[in-house]
Amino acid sequence: MSLLKRLLAWFQPDTTRPLTQVWLCSLWMGVLANLPLWQQLHGMPGSRLSFLLAFVGMVTAATGAVLSLLAWPRFVKGALVVLLMSAAALAYFIGAYGIVFDPTMVVNMVQTDARETRDLLSWRLAATLLALGVLPAVWLLRRPAAPAQALRQRVLGNLGSFALGLLAMVLLALSVFATLSSTMRNNKTLRYMVTPLNAVYSVSAVGVRSLSGPKGPPVVIGADAQLLPRADGAKPPLLLLVVGETARAMNFSLNGYARPTNPELAKLPADQLISLRQVSSCGTATAASLPCMFAPQGRADFDADKPQENLLDVLQRAGLAVLWLDNQSGCKGLCDRVPNSFTAKLPAGAAPLPAGLCDGEECFDEALLHALDARIAALDPARLQRGLVLVMHQMGSHGPAYFKRSPADLKPFQPECRSNELQQCPRERVVNGYDNTIATTDRLLARAIDWLGTQTSRFDAGMLYVSDHGESLGENGLYLHGMPYAIAPKEQTHVPMIFWVPQAGALAATLKPGCLQALRDQPASHDHLFHTVMGWVGARADVYQPGRDLLAGCRR
Incomplete structure (x- = not known):
């Protein structure tokens, strides 16, 4: 009986520990929030199951390694909830519109307004957020607090987890290196589809640029600007x-x-x-x-x-x-x-x-x-x-929501797509x-x-x-704009x-x-x-x- 309990305990890790929470959430996001990426890889010529499984493992290991650095009791749950919700949203938008998430997309998000945001809302988005973001977030928030642990032990544990995650990622990459290098070289958009690492990188890059950028008023250009003389009687x-x-x-x-x-x-x-x-x-x-x-x-x-x-x-x-x-x-x-x-x-x-x-x-x-x-x-x-x-x-x-941009008396091309979920409309209606x-x-x-x-x-x-x-209007599975x-x-x-x-x-x-x-x-x-x-x-x-x-x- 004691042996059985030990086996069950091994398969049921202590979910109060921050590192356990990090790796379980990394597995969830690595596998499920990257479904659009796995679908794209699966559809590529020569993509074998072994390569796909190795890529899943690489993404999960890299995510767990990075998030191990955030595994502090008072911080980890909040950070993971934000990442779970972000990963769920990205899974929807990447899957629905074929977009990629890079620093330029972060700037677009910051500078958008409520009207443009409304055009992107849909029931499918809500369902994706609920399934991939809200449910695991609720599970995470219900976990009891972790027992106290010495600072040195916590630091060593986090760094060790980070190192193991990187090692696993490297070993998996080496196991399929030839296919991996060819795939990434010929399909550069894939690097911007790895969720939530794409969000972590892009937001960090924009933040660093913002903090390190020059302060003060904009640089003056054309200080000597003037108008050429006009002929007498000439109109401005x-x-x-x-x-x-x-x-x-x-x-x-x-x-x-x-x-x-x-x-x-x-x-x-x-x-x-x-x-x-x-x-x-x-x-x-x-x-x-x-x-x-x-x-x-x-x-x-x-x-x-x-x-x-x-x-x-x-x-x-x-x-x-x-x-x-x-x-x-x-x-x-x-x-x-x-x-x-x-x-x-x-x-x-x-x-x-x-x-x-x-x-x-x-x-x-x-x-x-x-x-x-x-x-x-x-x-x-x-x-x-x-x-x-x-x-x-x-x-x-x-x-x-193209249908909102033309008045009722100026819709010569019919029928038109009346939804903001373009992938759910026949392409000819999107074009209309x-x-x-x-x-x-x-x-x-x-x-x-x-x-x-x-x-x-x-x-x-x-x-x-x-x-x-x-x-883009559906060519090669892409919609909207904002690609690198x-x-x-x-x-x-x-x-x-x-x-x-x-x-x-x-x-x-x-x-x-x-x-x-x-x-x-x-x-x-x-x-x-x-x-x-x-x-x-x-x-x-x-x-x-x-x-x-x-x-x-x-x-x-």
Whole structure:
């Protein structure tokens, strides 16, 4: 009988001990919270059961090793509960949308708002959190407190557990090294799918960068900014810069897409509206792309950890009026030093927004065009006499709830997916919902051009539209955006850029005939935005690079 009790005790470890709790939770997360990873590995050619089991063991051993360092009686339960809930959430989002969790994704989470968060909530998410997070957390919290233990013994135990976990991971890796090295080399996204180690690493990396980054005001750029002299009687420039959201170039009919997603813009004269077809983005998420595309350095040299002024600061320093209007989660710090507002925040005396534009939670992008005259009238008159750069930041095609981004009277592609769980909809319905958002952007841009036409008595008006990044719609099992740039698919980095340059305007008069049309299929990127805008409005500074001004080669 005593032998039986000893055997049972061996199979039923003392769950009051912090290290026991760590390893049981590591086994739970390593096996169950990584189901999307195991599914992807299982579907790879040549992936054998022995390799899959070794990978499971490696993840569990590595997780247990790292968490062994947290195995302190007053700390371990809270840390494990947070990790269990995080791992459950990641299991859902990685499995549902094919995303990866890296430092950029952490920044996206921090900078999101309640509206975007709501779009991600679902009953499947709640069920996953309950099964993989809440239930083991309740079990853990019900464990009695561990008996007192000497500090030296606790430290040695934790370090010993850490060493054993690392040793087990290394031995397992060596046992399948050839397959492991080949798999990780050819499938770089896998390293960002290992839960919860991906969360521990990414959050830590962002925290270290935040603490070690420079403090104080942003670095001044373009301190010598000024405007080129205008000819007598020439009108000041008005550039409408529309920053799109989650629009991918391949779904614009202006770029050759088979569906008529741009019916309104297609009606405009081809010598006035030019869509560039080979444009790449700075990043795959708003938090990465926006600061980069408004900086002079370009993607290769831009450092997000070194705060600096941006295009809007330089334009304002040159003497222009600048206004940022936002219909999304904010300007990511770009508009902090220039006049800015949100669509729902109307200027004093403006008429209320027309019925149907807003539903109390969000507004359609067309609300950006409301009360523009009143907003402009509130700007500095002296600056307006020199010119105006008006930036509109769209909600655009932000997912996964694409059906919310297009009004009821503008849904030409049916049936559309009416859920935020895209993987549960047939892919053609997902594409329908997304294409409806592109048609909605098309109407916004066409009506924006109509409004610009009403300003020609006062300004020399033009428009530049460019999206911040693209979107995956189920290609290779991926949805949404935010993949690490080095491994991101073209659907997330190939973005639309559209110029509207009226032939009667002063800018068109300075350009060589047919030169803009020749830009259609020339490679371009967000690196060109800063310098093209400066060239367009006649602003110059030491940071201006003519070689990155898309219009410089077209000027007479």
